[in-house]
Amino acid sequence: MLRRRGSPGGAGAISAGPHRFTEPDQPPPVKRLVVAVFPVAAVLLAVRLVHAAPYAYITNQGSNSVSVIDLATDAVIDTIAVGNKPAGVAASRSGDRIYVSNPESKDVSVIDGATRTVVGTLKVGEGPLGIALHPDGAALYVADWYLNIVSVFDTATLRQTARIPVGKSPSGLALDPAGKRLYVTNRDDDTLSVLDARTFAPIALIKTGKAPFGVTITPDGRQAFTANVQSSDVTIIDTEALAVTDTIPVHDFPYAVAVDTARNRIFVTNQHDDSVSVIDLGLGEEIKRVDVSGYPEGIALAPDGRHVYVANWFANAVDVISTESLELVGNIAVGEGCRAFGEFIAPRP
């Protein structure tokens, strides 16, 4: 067992998150101005937030489409036809572009967020699945399940710029928020590749649990989590030490992880258990197992931090979990066999 309680890099790295917004050395005049303007700004911001609620882009593998959910109302506002058997998704930070991997047509559909239409198609090797976008939106990374590489595309020209050899059956991809590193789970090698996101030079190869699939990085970039399908656990990695700090048991066939930094928790989809594990990172264990509608896969926290959205492959529905009550508070019918593997929530363009 790799499991170690109270090990370094667990809670500390996460709780440091909110503090980075405080500015201790702000000059007094600005401070006064901020205080005076704050109530008005807060109201304006609240109004703006309601109108600027983001969208979720849910890949429907069985119906070859993407359902667009408006997170202000939790209603499906559009359905976009894409390639064959779409699975992976990567939305840009601005919401202007959404990329969807189609394993059966061996390509990536490029969706314009504003018009919600497919504006391009990228041919990708043999088995495109995991997909991630650089935070600057300029580079797209696509894991190829069969060729054991990650293909890199320039999103301006839609041309391939690199093929990076990785481990066996690369599946999940993630970048740190600063865009310095690329993380790749190699499912059939039980490893996580850490690479330089620009030069693609290998930085580390880390042993995980058995058959790692999804990988998620904390907003401060200091921790990585892999969901390990065959050992039914989550590996926690300190990205500075490049070492495993903990392994936390979850339930049958964990698939992907979402991070709730404010509450120091992670949410893990357990495919075969039809549940989502809520892990308290301070305690290093599951504090609740939320029953969901069936075969949960892709999972993400909404930017306001209030809800977690979960795509349920068997149930053809997205479940909504309250991060406060940890109860199911919504169920949104989408297309057949929804997966939403990747970063599927983005601001409306």
Next chain:
Amino acid sequence: MHKFVRFSIAALLALPVAVLAHGPSRQKAEKEVEINAPAEAVWKALKGTCSIADWHPAVATCEAKGEGKGATRVLTLGEAGSGKTIDEEFTMFDEEKMTFKYKITKVAAEVLPVNSYAAQMIVEPAGAAKSKVTWKAGYYRYYTQNDPPKGQDEEAANTAVNGVFEAGMAGLKKFIETGSKN
């Protein structure tokens, strides 16, 4: 030159075949049946590790190890001693909710052309003396590499699983309502 053009046309004609070939994507099957018996009675007929041998027409014999979660069974299809076996393991068992899940741990393509097969059976009341049984499964085709041979593709997997479900659900209904599967 002429030869080259002809060759190119031949190559182009051959292309669609190569484009059609693809890697596996997960498939699903689901079947419901209404049975004229209370849910408790149906659950009782269903929950044993080897109950399936009582009601599934394709299952000749069943060898059980244990009960509930973690139990395993080896099904023999067709006739006893046919060698057509499926190894399965119960991964979840909930007496109160009248449901269990199981997975296939070993099967040959000739017996059932599937991979990573995981299934669930659920019994629910549907009125006073009626119940609804749901059988559902998620699985891949048998061939996990690119470009499957015929018989190990998605079509073969779906045909086989749907066949097992249809025969099984009809058999279960008949067994409970008449006391015999045949």
